[in-house]
Amino acid sequence: WEFQVGPSIGVSAGDELWVARYLLE
Incomplete structure:
Protein backbone atom coordinates (compact mmCIF):
# COMPACT_ATOMS: atom_id res chain seq x y z
CA TRP A 1 0.00 0.00 0.00
CA GLU A 2 1.53 3.28 -1.12
CA PHE A 3 0.73 6.51 0.68
CA GLN A 4 0.96 9.67 -1.41
CA VAL A 5 1.34 12.88 0.57
CA GLY A 6 0.01 15.79 -1.47
CA PRO A 7 -0.78 19.48 -0.88
CA SER A 8 -3.91 18.57 1.07
CA ILE A 9 -1.93 16.63 3.67
CA GLY A 10 -4.60 17.11 6.35
Whole structure:
Protein backbone atom coordinates (compact mmCIF):
# COMPACT_ATOMS: atom_id res chain seq x y z
CA TRP A 1 0.00 0.00 0.00
CA GLU A 2 1.53 3.28 -1.12
CA PHE A 3 0.73 6.51 0.68
CA GLN A 4 0.96 9.67 -1.41
CA VAL A 5 1.34 12.88 0.57
CA GLY A 6 0.01 15.79 -1.47
CA PRO A 7 -0.78 19.48 -0.88
CA SER A 8 -3.91 18.57 1.07
CA ILE A 9 -1.93 16.63 3.67
CA GLY A 10 -4.60 17.11 6.35
CA VAL A 11 -7.61 15.68 4.54
CA SER A 12 -5.73 13.40 2.14
CA ALA A 13 -3.68 11.75 4.89
CA GLY A 14 -6.77 11.26 7.05
CA ASP A 15 -8.80 9.78 4.20
CA GLU A 16 -5.98 7.49 3.05
CA LEU A 17 -5.41 6.23 6.59
CA TRP A 18 -9.14 5.56 6.99
CA VAL A 19 -9.28 3.71 3.69
CA ALA A 20 -6.14 1.74 4.55
CA ARG A 21 -7.59 0.64 7.89
CA TYR A 22 -10.86 -0.28 6.18
CA LEU A 23 -9.10 -2.37 3.54
CA LEU A 24 -6.75 -4.03 6.03
CA GLU A 25 -9.59 -4.93 8.38
